[in-house]
Amino acid sequence: MRQFGFIVMVLGALAASIAILRKRGADIKVPLWSKRTRRLAIVERLAVSPNSGLLLVRLDDRELLVASSASGCSILEERKLARGASA
DSSP states (O other), X not given: OHHHHHHXXXXXXXXXXXHHHHHTTOOXXXXXXXXXXXXXXXXXXXXXXXXXXXXXXXXXXXXXXXXEETTEEEEEEEEEOOTTOOO
């Protein structure tokens, strides 16, 4: 029973240390607590009419200009982002 208490105490101290470091701005990624990194994001949306629009979509290291309408979607342009660039 004493060993179990010691393990709980050590894990609690570790969790508290990580929380304090994160509050101070440390970029610590703990696999069990980390949020999943999203690969797909809508960077910008522009309504052209009530039923159509343009979307700038980021997918991994690419940006896509997509036209959407009631009849479907089309990729108008695709470009590769520079490494380390954020949208």
